Amino acid sequence: MTALVEVSGAHVVHRARSGGVFTRDRVYALTGADLVIAPGETVGVVGESGCGKSTLAKLLVGVDRPTSGTVAFRGRDLWSMAPGERRATVGGGTGMIFQDPSTALNRRLTVRRILRDPLDVHRRGTPAEREDRVRELMSLVGLPPALADGLPGQLSGGQRQRVAIARALALDPELVVADEPTSALDVSVRAQILNLLLDLRERLGLALVFVSHDIQTVRRMSDRVITMYLGRIVEETPAALVTGRARHPYTRALFSATPGLLDPIDPIPLVGPVPSATRPPSGCPFRTRCWKADDVCAEIMPDFAAASAPGHRFRCHHPVQETESTRDLVAQAAAAPTPDSVRDA
Numbered sequence: 275m276t277a278l279v280e281v282s283g284a285h286v287v288h289r290a291r292s293g294g295v296f297t298r299d300r301v302y303a304l305t306g307a308d309l310v311i312a313p314g315e316t317v318g319v320v321g322e323s324g325c326g327k328s329t330l331a332k333l334l335v336g337v338d339r340p341t342s343g344t345v346a347f348r349g350r351d352l353w354s355m356a357p358g359e360r361r362a363t364v365g366g367g368t369g370m371i372f373q374d375p376s377t378a379l380n381r382r383l384t385v386r387r388i389l390r391d392p393l394d395v396h397r398r399g400t401p402a403e404r405e406d407r408v409r410e411l412m413s414l415v416g417l418p419p420a421l422a423d424g425l426p427g428q429l430s431g432g433q434r435q436r437v438a439i440a441r442a443l444a445l446d447p448e449l450v451v452a453d454e455p456t457s458a459l460d461v462s463v464r465a466q467i468l469n470l471l472l473d474l475r476e477r478l479g480l481a482l483v484f485v486s487h488d489i490q491t492v493r494r495m496s497d498r499v500i501t502m503y504l505g506r507i508v509e510e511t512p513a514a515l516v517t518g519r520a521r522h523p524y525t526r527a528l529f530s531a532t533p534g535l536l537d538p539i540d541p542i543p544l545v546g547p548v549p550s551a552t553r554p555p556s557g558c559p560f561r562t563r564c565w566k567a568d569d570v571c572a573e574i575m576p577d578f579a580a581a582s583a584p585g586h587r588f589r590c591h592h593p594v595q596e597t598e599s600t601r602d603l604v605a606q607a608a609a610a611p612t613p614d615s616v617r618d619a
């Protein structure tokens with residue numbers, strides 16, 4: 275696969291805070307991430323809250339720097355570049371769409387100024403060409419020209435998210451990262467925004483990384499799904515296989531509750547909360563909630579193994595077999611003893 279962006283051995287470690295004050299603890303937000311995004315590809319990222327999805331997303335567009343490891347854009351390490359070159363390569367991180375457009379957009383700036391800002395900062399074209407580009411961007415995302423002088427507060431939630439999408443496209447990025455782009459919106463406009471993203475992807479040939487808790491949407495939008503658990507990428511699955519053929523128990527549990535299955539079943543229970551990212555469990559981090567875990571899982575984090583379908587790989591000592599249905603797994607999970615670490619917690 276030709277890489278547009280390649281993340282290699284990336285770790286992100288933060289200093290922990292308590293009551294706004296730094297403590298001695300470290301937060302392991304991302305651990306040993308390897309990921310390749312191809313031009314034009316859509317990759318969905320799933321996992322429970324706190325599993326590192328936003329951290330990975332921010333690395334991909336150069337908003338954050340890895341504590342160790344590399345992020346390369348078309349084969350060139352972003353963080354070995356001079357700052358100006360890095361900004362020109364990834365648009366200074368502008369290719370990112372956040373969850374809540376009300377907080378992501380500067381309330382005091384008009385739509386025109388919001389969209390001109392990245393063009394001015396990066397000195398794209400003449401002032402007249404920048405004005406043309408603003409009009410073009412508004413048309414691309416379906417905003418009427420009359421809204422150019424409006425402030426974010428005068429727009430609907432859906433219109434604000436269209437402005438945020440237009441801003442993300444201002445510098446012609448090859449990759450756009452959307453971090454929960456519809457979760458703050460009314461249900462009625464969510465489908466419109468998702469369809470807009472799909473349409474822009476086709477028209478502009480964008481690669482899209484799509485972070486979401488909405489499993490159905492991820493499946494519908496993506497070519498490939500990345501499952502994250504406690505800072506680690508634990509599975510990469512072609513989207514068409516993710517509900518019934520994922521091999522990692524965590525992916526199967528996450529997708530087991532997918533609504534709309536022809537033959538609905540009870541979801542595989544995920545016992546207890548995600549452990550703290552300050553003290554992740556030894557070995558496989560999912561083992562404290564996994565019905566298949568044994569002693570080896572507490573010792574060793576397995577390397578990636580390839581599944582039978584191209585592009586499908588997972589990290590698990592006791593993967594789900596391709597012949598096992600989700601119904602089988604629900605029965606296994608119900609019959610398995612609760613993992614010690616959860617029972618003792």
Ligand SMILES: Nc1ncnc2c1ncn2[C@@H]1O[C@H](COP(=O)(O)OP(=O)(O)OP(=O)(O)O)[C@@H](O)[C@H]1O
Pocket residue numbers: 288289290291301302303321322323324325326327328329330551
């Ligand atoms: N700047 C920071 N300082 C300290 N800890 C942080 C910082 N940013 C993120 N974290 C921690 O890193 C871990 C991963 O966070 P991240 O936001 O990437 O998770 P997420 O999967 O995107 O969660 P959510 O779905 O809730 O957005 C969490 O434990 C989070 O509290």
